[in-house]
Amino acid sequence: MRSLLEVENLTKIYNQDKRNQVIAIEDVDFRVSEREIVGLLGPNGAGKTTTIKCISGLIRQDAGKVRVNGYDVEENQEKVQENIGTVLEGNRNIYWRLTPVENMEFFLELGGKLAGSGREKIGELIRRFDLEDKKNTPVRELSRGMKQKVALGSALIKDPKLLVLDEPTLGLDVEASKELQRTLTSIVEKEKRAVLLSSHQMDVVQNISERAVILDQGKVVVDKEVAELLDDFKVQGYLLKFEKQLKETTAEKLQNDFEVLELSNGEVPSAKIAFQQPEGIYQLMDFLKGHGVTISSIETEGQNLEEVFLKTIKRKEQRGVKEK
Ligand SMILES: Nc1ncnc2c1ncn2[C@@H]1O[C@H](COP(=O)(O)OP(=O)(O)OP(=O)(O)O)[C@@H](O)[C@H]1O
Numbered sequence: 001m002r003s004l005l006e007v008e009n010l011t012k013i014y015n016q017d018k019r020n021q022v023i024a025i026e027d028v029d030f031r032v033s034e035r036e037i038v039g040l041l042g043p044n045g046a047g048k049t050t051t052i053k054c055i056s057g058l059i060r061q062d063a064g065k066v067r068v069n070g071y072d073v074e075e076n077q078e079k080v081q082e083n084i085g086t087v088l089e090g091n092r093n094i095y096w097r098l099t100p101v102e103n104m105e106f107f108l109e110l111g112g113k114l115a116g117s118g119r120e121k122i123g124e125l126i127r128r129f130d131l132e133d134k135k136n137t138p139v140r141e142l143s144r145g146m147k148q149k150v151a152l153g154s155a156l157i158k159d160p161k162l163l164v165l166d167e168p169t170l171g172l173d174v175e176a177s178k179e180l181q182r183t184l185t186s187i188v189e190k191e192k193r194a195v196l197l198s199s200h201q202m203d204v205v206q207n208i209s210e211r212a213v214i215l216d217q218g219k220v221v222v223d224k225e226v227a228e229l230l231d232d233f234k235v236q237g238y239l240l241k242f243e244k245q246l247k248e249t250t251a252e253k254l255q256n257d258f259e260v261l262e263l264s265n266g267e268v269p270s271a272k273i274a275f276q277q278p279e280g281i282y283q284l285m286d287f288l289k290g291h292g293v294t295i296s297s298i299e300t301e302g303q304n305l306e307e308v309f310l311k312t313i314k315r316k317e318q319r320g321v322k323e324k
């Protein structure tokens with residue numbers, strides 16, 4: 001399928017001064033094809049915003065290439081702007097002194113399409129994002145969620161082939177977040193478009209993305225189908241409390257033989273243990289029995305995708321594995 005976004009070996013180094021360089025991203029490489037929604041994930045400081053700023057031409061990379069719908073970001077900025085709609089962190093892509101309608105008009109004019117259908121489009125987006133009451137109020141007087149909606153509307157107004165969104169659901173209430181997810185899904189399904197979105201909200205990514213690109217410390221550590229990733233994350237976790245402190249040798253062996261996420265061997269001795277297969281719990285029971293450990297309570301641990309996701313990143317890093 002045709003790539004609407006090609007990111008090739010992208011590297012960006014921020015120079016605070018000669019001695020103080022930050023390699024924000026290094027050799028970042030991935031594609032987004034038409035009809036695809038790709039989630040760009042990673043912990044704070046991983047390089048998501050930097051990647052998005054390079055893609056939308058806001059900052060210049062130090063090495064590598066970005067092509068949007070085939071146009072090179074460095075060589076053909078004008079064509080790139082016709083083909084991309086961007087929502088930046090904190091809605092910095094819109095003008096806070098202008099009203100929602102004025103913002104959308106401004107972005108339409110940039111695309112040269114204000115006449116006729118353009119006006120209708122503005123009305124439609126104002127309605128879709130529930131902004132009718134505020135359509136003539138300066139954006140700076142709107143709530144954070146409303147600002148986010150204006151930013152989205154302004155990115156969508158040109159009907160761009162590629163939508164790039166940095167934390168688009170941040171500050172939206174549940175209903176608005178759902179509505180946005182529906183909007184994005186319908187955009188890529190009906191038309192030959194694509195979306196790249198960064199998010200810390202794993203449920204959003206899980207709901208709408210087909211593929212996830214995970215950055216960690218400026219590098220791509222995972223580029224995988226979300227369904228496959230979720231399978232990897234399918235971990236059953238238990239929190240066990242013990243009657244007495246574990247002997248040091250037992251605690252050590254426990255950590256060697258099982259996937260111990262947390263161990264506290266103080267006043268209330270406990271361990272959080274994960275299993276790739278649910279049957280693992282039987283082996284643990286045998287182990288504890290064999291070492292004379294009495295359990296005072298056992299609970300299953302609620303699934304926290306974000307937590308498991310961050311742990312997976314750490315494990316990968318320790319092993320130095322790069323998955324493709
Ligand atoms: N203007 C800048 N000058 C210097 N360093 C910067 C600048 N912007 C970002 N960085 C550094 O680059 C790295 C990547 O930052 P970036 O903002 O891209 O991360 P992020 O993945 O978007 O994080 P978050 O989840 O917190 O939004 C960090 O180490 C950050 O400190």
Ligand SMILES: [Mg+2]
Binds near residue numbers: 049050166
């Ligand atoms: Mg960011």
